[in-house]
Amino acid sequence: MPLVKQGRLTTDLFVHVADGAELPGDGAILVTAERFLADPEALLRRPGKLGVIWPNNRNLDDLVPYLDRLAAVALVFPSFRDGRAYSQARLLRERHGYDGELRATGQVLRDQFVFMSRAGFDAFEVKKDADADAFAETMKRYSVFYQPTGDGRVTALHRRMQLRHSESAGQ
Amino acid sequence: MYAYDEIDRTLVNERVEEFRDQVKRRLSGELTEDEFKMLRLQNGVYLQLHAYMFRVAIPYGTLSSQQLRRLAHVARRYDRGYGHFTTRQNIQFNWIKLAELPDALADLAEVGIHAMQTSGNNTRNVTSDQWAGVAPGEIEDPRIWAEILRQYTTLHPEFSFLPRKFKFAITASGHDRAAVKIHDIGLRLHKNAEGETGFEVLVGGGLGRTPFIGKTIKPFVAGSDLLSYVEAIMRVYNQYGRRDNIYKARIKILVHELGIEKFAHEVEEEWQQMRDGALKLDEEVVEDIRARFFYPAYEKLPHMPEELRKAAADPQFEAWRKNSTFAHKVPGYAIVTISLKPIGGPPGDATAEQMDTLADLADKYSFGEIRVGHEQNLALPHVARRDLPALWKALDKAGLATPNVNLVSDIIACPGLDYCSLANARSIPIAQELTRRFANHDTANLIGRLHINISGCINACGHHHVGHIGILGVEKNGEEFYQITIGGRADENAQMGTLIGPAVPYAEVADVIEDIVEAYLALRDRPEELFVDTVKRLGVEPFRERVYATR
Numbered sequence: 001m002p003l004v005k006q007g008r009l010t011t012d013l014f015v016h017v018a019d020g021a022e023l024p025g026d027g028a029i030l031v032t033a034e035r036f037l038a039d040p041e042a043l044l045r046r047p048g049k050l051g052v053i054w055p056n057n058r059n060l061d062d063l064v065p066y067l068d069r070l071a072a073v074a075l076v077f078p079s080f081r082d083g084r085a086y087s088q089a090r091l092l093r094e095r096h097g098y099d100g101e102l103r104a105t106g107q108v109l110r111d112q113f114v115f116m117s118r119a120g121f122d123a124f125e126v127k128k129d130a131d132a133d134a135f136a137e138t139m140k141r142y143s144v145f146y147q148p149t150g151d152g153r154v155t156a157l158h159r160r161m162q163l164r165h166s167e168s169a170g171q
Numbered sequence: 172m173y174a175y176d177e178i179d180r181t182l183v184n185e186r187v188e189e190f191r192d193q194v195k196r197r198l199s200g201e202l203t204e205d206e207f208k209m210l211r212l213q214n215g216v217y218l219q220l221h222a223y224m225f226r227v228a229i230p231y232g233t234l235s236s237q238q239l240r241r242l243a244h245v246a247r248r249y250d251r252g253y254g255h256f257t258t259r260q261n262i263q264f265n266w267i268k269l270a271e272l273p274d275a276l277a278d279l280a281e282v283g284i285h286a287m288q289t290s291g292n293n294t295r296n297v298t299s300d301q302w303a304g305v306a307p308g309e310i311e312d313p314r315i316w317a318e319i320l321r322q323y324t325t326l327h328p329e330f331s332f333l334p335r336k337f338k339f340a341i342t343a344s345g346h347d348r349a350a351v352k353i354h355d356i357g358l359r360l361h362k363n364a365e366g367e368t369g370f371e372v373l374v375g376g377g378l379g380r381t382p383f384i385g386k387t388i389k390p391f392v393a394g395s396d397l398l399s400y401v402e403a404i405m406r407v408y409n410q411y412g413r414r415d416n417i418y419k420a421r422i423k424i425l426v427h428e429l430g431i432e433k434f435a436h437e438v439e440e441e442w443q444q445m446r447d448g449a450l451k452l453d454e455e456v457v458e459d460i461r462a463r464f465f466y467p468a469y470e471k472l473p474h475m476p477e478e479l480r481k482a483a484a485d486p487q488f489e490a491w492r493k494n495s496t497f498a499h500k501v502p503g504y505a506i507v508t509i510s511l512k513p514i515g516g517p518p519g520d521a522t523a524e525q526m527d528t529l530a531d532l533a534d535k536y537s538f539g540e541i542r543v544g545h546e547q548n549l550a551l552p553h554v555a556r557r558d559l560p561a562l563w564k565a566l567d568k569a570g571l572a573t574p575n576v577n578l579v580s581d582i583i584a585c586p587g588l589d590y591c592s593l594a595n596a597r598s599i600p601i602a603q604e605l606t607r608r609f610a611n612h613d614t615a616n617l618i619g620r621l622h623i624n625i626s627g628c629i630n631a632c633g634h635h636h637v638g639h640i641g642i643l644g645v646e647k648n649g650e651e652f653y654q655i656t657i658g659g660r661a662d663e664n665a666q667m668g669t670l671i672g673p674a675v676p677y678a679e680v681a682d683v684i685e686d687i688v689e690a691y692l693a694l695r696d697r698p699e700e701l702f703v704d705t706v707k708r709l710g711v712e713p714f715r716e717r718v719y720a721t722r
Contacts (some may be wrong), residue, residue, distance in 0.1 A: 081209060081292065083332025087409045090329055095444065111193065111210055118328035130201065141189050144182035146322040148449035149329070155449075156178045156322060157456050164459065 002132035005101070005123040007139065009132055012125075014051055014072060024048075030074055033058060036066075044069050053105065056084035060091055067098045072123070077106035086119045093120035094150035113138045118149050172235055172465050172540055173318050175283040182325070183280045186287055190214050191273035198270065213293060213331070215286030216272060220592050225250075225267040226289040227279060231299035231317040231341075232260035232543040236530040239541050241282045243526035249275045254526070256511060256519040258583060258634055259338070260298045260543045261289055265590055292420075293331045294324035294405075297339045300348045301544035304466070305552045307500045310360045310368060313343040315461050316397065319452070323398050330405050334412035335420035337405070338377075345663070350545060352376045352385045352665035353637060355422045356404065358397075369393045374404060374434070375426030378631035382667050383423040386431045388438065394457060399450040403442035407434070467538035467553050472503025476557035488563050490612055494574035496559060505556050507537075509549040509566065510573040510581060514610045517599045518584045519547030528569040536562050546622075547583055548576065578615040579623060579688065580606040583634060587627030587644065588651075594627035596644025596651035596677070601625055604681045609688075618688055621702045624659075637661035639703045640687060641668045642680065651677040657687065657714055658706035671715045675722070683718050690717035 003012040014028040019035050028049035036043060036052045043050055044066070051072030054063055063073070073092060075085035085104070092098040103123040104116050110131035116124065117139065126132035145153045154162075175183075190210075197207040211217075215226040227242065234242075242262055246254045249271050250264040257263055267275065276286060288295055297317045304312040320339055324330070330337070342349040343360035351357030357373035370392045376385025392400045404422075411429075413419045426434045482488045497506040509529065512518050521529075529549065533541045536558045537551035544550060554562060566572040575581050582605060585591065587598025602625055609615050624638025628645075635641035641656035652674035659668030675683050688702075694713055695705045706714070 080206070081332055082414060083330070084410055084414075086329040086332065087406050094448075109206065111189075115326075115328040115331055142182070142185050142326075144178050144185065146182070146325050147327055147329075156182070157459070159178060160176070160459055161455065 002126050002129055003123065004126055004132055004135045007136060009135070014049070016053075028071065030072065033063070037062060040066055051101065051103070054088065056082065056088060060088055060096070064096050067092070067096055067100075070100055072101035072103055073098065074103040074105045074125075075121075077104060077108055077112075080107045080109050080112060086115065089116070089119040089121055090149060110134055110138050114142055118145065118147075118151050118153065120150055172233060173230075173314065173460075174463050174465060176463065179322075180280075180283065183283065183285045183287075186214075186285060186326070187273065187276045187280050190276060194269060194273055209291065212291035213288060214276075215289035216267075216269075217290060218592070219265065219590055220588075221590070222266045223269055223272070224590065225264045225272065225275065225286065226257070227262050227264070227284060227286045228289050228296040229260050229262060229284075229543050230296060230321045231303065231314045232301045232545075233303075233314060234541045234543065235282070236533040236539040236541065238282045238284055239526050239530040239533070241279060241284065243523040243530070245275050245278060246523040246526065248278075253520050253522045255517070255586065256521065256543055256547050256549070258545045258547060258585075258632065259296055260301070260545060261296055262543075263586075265586070287325055290336070292333045292335050292337075294327065294333075294337045294339065297321050297324065297341065298349055298354075298545060299341045300344055301542040301550050302348060302497070302506055302552065303343065304464075305499055305501075305504075305506055306344050307498050308345065309500070310343040310362065312464065313341045313349075313358075313360055315457065315464060316358070316360070316370075316394070317341050318460055318464075319398070319457070320401070323401070330409055333405070333409055334414045335417070335422075337408075337422065347661075347663040347665075348544070350634070350637070350661040350665070352663075353378055353382075353634070353661060354385060356401065357385045361391075363391045367393065370397060372400065372404075375423040375431070376665075377421055377423045378634055378636050379421070380418060380629040380631075381421075381424065381427075382631070382636045383427060384665050384667070385423075386426065388431065388435045395452045395454075396446060398452060399446045399448065400438075400442055402450055403438045403445065406441055407437045411437075467540075469501045469504060469553070470555070472555055472557065474502055474556065476503075476555075478557045478560050482560035482563075485560075487567075488560060490616075491563050491567075491572050491574040492559060494578070494616075495572075495576045496554075499553070501553075503556055505554050505559060507551045507554045507559070507562065508544070508576045509551065509571050510576050511548050511571075512575055512581050512606060513570055513573050514580065514606045515603050516606070518582050518602050521549070525569055525571060528565070529571065532562060532565055545583075546581065548581070574612060575606075575615060577620045577622070579609045579618050579621040580615055582606065582623045582625060583638065584625040585627050585632035587625070587633075591627060591632075593630055594644065595629075595646040596627050596653065598625045598627040598633060598642075598644060601642060601644075601653070601677075601680050605684060608681050608685055617698075618692065619698070619701055621688070622660075623684070634661060635659075636667045637665060638668060639701075639706075640684060642684075645674055647674065653677065653680045655680075655683060655687070655718075657711055658703060660703055669711045671711050672719050679722075686718045687714055690714050 030051040049071035340354040341358040359371040373385035542550040584598040584602040588594040626633035626635040637659040656668030
């Protein structure tokens, strides 16, 4: 599956390790929440980066204490219709200050990219090659955003205020 | 009127281009129908029985004459020459071709109209009082806040894939014309004991197969906190609303299952963590939105001009004036409701010619503004009383002066089995037959205010639960049957109607309704007692007896 990270197609350095499968000695791995929570300290001590795949129906409180030691959190879209992970993403970024890789996984399609990026995702396991190829183009679709999120984009309300102030300053 | 600026226009255009690309990918096969379905729904496109149906948003029911003309153009150019106004202040076109949709959207975008989020599991068009800004005694114009909510909910990055659809309504009058108690979030502007203006927030109202009246989650939320409080509600819903069963996915079920206290507690906890964040609205921002609503420069005019005095001699004019014109906050002006319920016609339909005529009349007599009400009628909100006779003549000529507003033939109905793939039974022909039965204006006047609502299936698009008389189409062994409820209402005293007995077949519905109305005329204790008040006083039993004694 193609991975888009920081806007570019890239090789996925993380290996998905199934529950019960043996851990590779080094290198970056992604494990399930269940496996992680069974013995978080052991996994965090292991050489190599660690990422956790967090289900969209599990409270983030169990993950929050470890956030600053994780290299990646992958949130899940079991179907593109299921939008729970958008809330989780915003909470991780905006409330818990998580600044590592935030990965969208599952049914990730082109028409969600802008929403996901606004919610704080910066890595995308994209379902279709054509969608991954179109990432940069798709991200340019919108130049106007009505809602403030943690992504730092200037909102319409804010931009109007800026325009208004610059107009009055120029008079 | 709210005037779009360059920022709003840019967003609408960007959305049109995105949808054009989505249609292109569907037509080329790049998108599966399952993938495309969600995308088209997010832009108001349903696949119905015969064709695609296209629902266009009319935020808080306010249209300019230019916009109405453009809707007429879409009806003519891309559809079959008419449109259907809905109970959520939108308009639907029933015969649109998928390949032409992007062009229709581009034509609408030129006048600042879009179809964003008129269907799909996201926040829908924000509705409001169709008399907003002109009703006497209003706290303030609720459309300022409806527009703030419209912007906030448009393409929301967190809430575009909710468990189910999500509807807001907002009112600022003592008499609720926006049906806020049957919405996912209902907002009532009012003043608290300290004299500050804010919102009573109701949550979890809705109709459909599990109807609920909304419950007050917070009696007072200041305007500056409106968006953060709404976001807290939606975040709780997005995370905990049920996704396992489409029929249990609305917020009303979550509120019901958790109980309003526990739900309110969850929301409060969430809100306390973000209430002072980026969503806080400072007065300057609100003022900026307020400043982009244009109000007419009203003249100082007499309440009883000569023109009106003269026209009073014409009984037909008087019948219309008494029925269809309403008090305006400015002396010398009136609000005029345009009935889209001609005798024998489908409720809420308007032809392209009628739309053009109304746009011209709005320019001439109503400062270029038109309103859409959830009762599927239109209104001209700023008519000088001296112009009423001339306006009436023009409306009458266009078939738009049926004096039946709020009367028994002013029926709310969904499209039903004639168009809709969800329906179990027809709605429109029932409505048409009833308007014929009650075509006599004097009889209808004698009956007085009586709202009949018809839905062709349990999804309740015709709001049958809250009709004074509600008619619900069901299917029994392949036949159309109708359940009849009475005593429902959608206003500030909203409640669900009560079933009066077993469902009746299609051919008997109009007879049953006539029996109910006759029973009411015999039972009311004085002519001023409305149907719904008689039902409240006596219960359904005397009506049940009357209807079923001979059946």
